[in-house]
Amino acid sequence: DAKTTQPPSMDCAEGRAANLPCNHSTISGNEYVYWYRQIHSQGPQYIIHGLKNNETNEMASLIITEDRKSSTLILPHATLRDTAVYYCIVKAVNRDDKIIFGKGTRLHILP
Amino acid sequence: NAGVTQTPKFQVLKTGQSMTLQCAQDMNHNSMYWYRQDPGMGLRLIYYSASEGTTDKGEVPNGYNVSRLNKREFSLRLESAAPSQTSVYFCASSDWTGFNEKLFFGSGTQLSVL
Numbered sequence: 163d164a165k166t167t168q169p170p171s172m173d174c175a176e177g178r179a180a181n182l183p184c185n186h187s188t189i190s191g192n193e194y195v196y197w198y199r200q201i202h203s204q205g206p207q208y209i210i211h212g213l214k215n216n217e218t219n220e221m222a223s224l225i226i227t228e229d230r231k232s233s234t235l236i237l238p239h240a241t242l243r244d245t246a247v248y249y250c251i252v253k254a255v256n257r258d259d260k261i262i263f264g265k266g267t268r269l270h271i272l273p
Numbered sequence: 274n275a276g277v278t279q280t281p282k283f284q285v286l287k288t289g290q291s292m293t294l295q296c297a298q299d300m301n302h303n304s305m306y307w308y309r310q311d312p313g314m315g316l317r318l319i320y321y322s323a324s325e326g327t328t329d330k331g332e333v334p335n336g337y338n339v340s341r342l343n344k345r346e347f348s349l350r351l352e353s354a355a356p357s358q359t360s361v362y363f364c365a366s367s368d369w370t371g372f373n374e375k376l377f378f379g380s381g382t383q384l385s386v387l
Contacts (some may be wrong), residue, residue: 206376208375260321261376262318263317263318265314266315
């Protein structure tokens, strides 16, 4: 079973910041938080990942709470092309840990 | 680089027929995965291979078999297709480093079983 819980859908106005929450209350110390997105019927695309520090790259920012039980993916200036399903995944460092996707959050960017 | 290549892109089968979905990656990745995605649903892991010569079951392995032919190729076989296996199948690969395991996905195979 997926180790994360996400809202099924969210709306965001174009040009505004999209904040996508993820709950992973049973996360272990050796587990990373990964975010992927799937645009229409394409294969999912990696966005960002982190362990406990906040992370930022050219696509997004990842904010992980101090207790690591939840995180937020931030798309700073959402565009229509960011309309997609966003998946939050928890995966351990060890090689054999499976990568399990949950149902994700369907983000609608409104013009 | 082509990345992860899946063949075929589309396939229609009759119930009881068999087929093999092919997946190849050219990124020298150790780990490879097969997922299925039913309409309006998330991805579910069928099988994965952490390294050449090893395979392990995922969430929904029943009705499927896999072969990690070599480091590049990971095939998924349906021995006797059923309508419940109608889905989009995605192959993915990753290079496990412990601290960074990005998945790279193929474009998918849309399979219909009649």
